[in-house]
Amino acid sequence: MHPRPSNMCLRLHLSNSDNNQYFNSQPINILDSLSEFKKLTELRLYNVRDINLTPFQVQDKCRNLKRLTFESDHPISESVVLRLLDNNTNTNINFVASLRRLDLRLLYLSATYTRYLVDYFPKQLIYLRIDTLFQTLFEWIELVGMELASRFMKKVACIKNK
Numbered sequence: 001m002h003p004r005p006s007n008m009c010l011r012l013h014l015s016n017s018d019n020n021q022y023f024n025s026q027p028i029n030i031l032d033s034l035s036e037f038k039k040l041t042e043l044r045l046y047n048v049r050d051i052n053l054t055p056f057q058v059q060d061k062c063r064n065l066k067r068l069t070f071e072s073d074h075p076i077s078e079s080v081v082l083r084l085l086d087n088n089t090n091t092n093i094n095f096v097a098s099l100r101r102l103d104l105r106l107l108y109l110s111a112t113y114t115r116y117l118v119d120y121f122p123k124q125l126i127y128l129r130i131d132t133l134f135q136t137l138f139e140w141i142e143l144v145g146m147e148l149a150s151r152f153m154k155k156v157a158c159i160k161n162k
Contacts, residue, residue, distance in 0.1 A: 011042040047072040071105035095122035108135040121155040
């Protein structure tokens with residue numbers, strides 16, 4: 001018996017768009033599909049379709065990820081992040097321990113998502129990149145406030161680039 005191709009895949013570049021939301025006339029749930037890739041260590045995901053998809057949910061389904069690039073045409077849903085933050089007793093909302101490189105390409109970085117990143121910042125990261133399409137650094141500081149921005153920057157300053 002041959003292993004399933006998803007069990008052998010280590011790297012994947014995936015676009016979650018309206019063009020690939022069905023397979024054999026059945027709807028595709030991106031998170032369920034990603035959980036099939038047990039050995040996946042590197043994922044580049046471009047999200048066009050799912051307004052509730054977050055980087056946390058993606059990396060939670062791929063527990064061996066070392067590198068995650070998450071790009072979305074939608075802002076990180078405030079309601080989803082608030083649900084993650086409010087339910088932290090029932091759900092492990094920490095980043096996976098294997099994650100070393102995180103690359104986020106978002107429309108903007110909200111105060112709620114910044115707070116999540118500060119509270120659950122992956123200490124094992126050696127690389128972090130956050131690009132925002134509709135927000136400058138000064139606009140972000142004005143949005144989140146100096147205190148939260150400072151806390152986030154202190155976490156980022158601890159990254160050991162290798």
